[in-house]
Amino acid sequence: MTYISLPPLARRDLSTRRGVFAALSVEPVSAARGTVLLLPGYTKDKEDFLPLLPLLSEAGYRAFAVDLRGQNETDGGHDATAYRREELSEDVVALAEALGTRPHLAGHSMSGQIARGAVLAAPSAFASLTLLSSGPAQVGEERGAQVKLLTRALTTMTMDQVWQALQQLRPERASSPGADERRARWLRTSRTQLLATGRNLLDEPDRTSELAGLSGFAVHVLHGDRDDTWAPPLLADMARRLGARHTALADTGHSPHVERPQAAARAMASFWDGVPITASPR
Helix, strand or coil: CCCCCCCCCEEEEEEECCEEEEEEEECCCCCCCEEEEEECCCCCCHHHHCCCHHHHHHCCEEEEEECCCCCCCCCCCCCHHHHCHHHHHHHHHHHHHHHCCCCEEEEECHHHHHHHHHHHHCHHHCCEEEEECCCCCCCCHHHHHHHHHHHHHHHHCCHHHHHHHHHHHCHHHHCCCCHHHHHHHHHHCCHHHHHHHHHHHHHCCCCHHHHHCCCCCCEEEEEECCCCCCCHHHHHHHHHHHCCEEEEECCCCCCHHHHCHHHHHHHHHHHHHCCCCCCCCC
């Protein structure tokens, strides 16, 4: 398998008390300002952060993008209980421990909710939390209908058949560069994981008040102004309830790190630069 050859990007495995997680990492090109742990969203994987990683390196951050349990190159098994919210969040706590430092945690979409659970379980393990296009509870009605449709397909079709059906819905991506690699990553992804985390997206409880109760913990709500998974006004209200930093990138949809990586990297690094590394929640 191939990756972009832009130094200092590296493919590595992170060994934790919860198993081995595949990761892509970058080292800072100048004096290190901190460490970042990036978690991909539903149906995604660590490669989703390829546009962002070199930019974080330039900003002075050591960064790790990981495949969570059952995503792409990280094994997850076929036991659905392994993909319960609390289990996935505990994986993230273990990843932070394995890094040997308190990382800035950033989770996209579904993984923002997993990251929130990790912070609530072990707030002292993390320096901050960035909720990247990730809402307070279940996904919106339109996206929920899409998740239900995908769930039905996953229970009746092979993974390759589902992939082909998805490409028919997005013909421009089916013929774009890297399509074969994206298909290979999809086929390595656990069907059990997709089914379980899809259910999580449909019934996620609102834990905003719990997170807001972590006095002194730094949170950043970052999203596009055209997000179609959670309505931008809902995300803005969540930021208000959290007392969090709030960034809404203009002309951007659900994946700022892919659509506008430079703007996303600037917003993230600016937030992290202002977080005292020695600060701990009370």
